[in-house]
């Protein structure tokens with residue numbers, strides 16, 4: 001397990017952190033938070049939309065926006081589902097953006113090479 005306060009690694013059965021002295025008795029051994037936290041991927045969605053691929057980033061933003069409203073409505077399963085879809089679209093947009101940038105880079109290099117050899 002890891003100390004929740006300073007993040008240093010602890011032996012499994014210690015009651016106090018060796019480093020900062022934080023009492024570890026109150027924390028479960030697995031370190032799992034009791035409250036359900038669902039990432040909404042909104043920041044990532046906006047970033048991939050702006051930096052990578054606008055048409056593929058839009059569904060990511062739409063799903064990301066659904067996560068918080070579903071959590072507020074108490075629909076944990078729906079929120080998890082939207083979170084997964086937002087993550088998936090983030091990766092798709094990121095992958096496409098990366099591919100497009102790589103292709104652009106290759107063409108730029110090819111153009112530069114062709115231009116310099118033609119001189």
Ligand SMILES: [Zn+2]
Pocket residue numbers: 003004005006007008017018019020021022
């Ligand atoms: Zn500590």
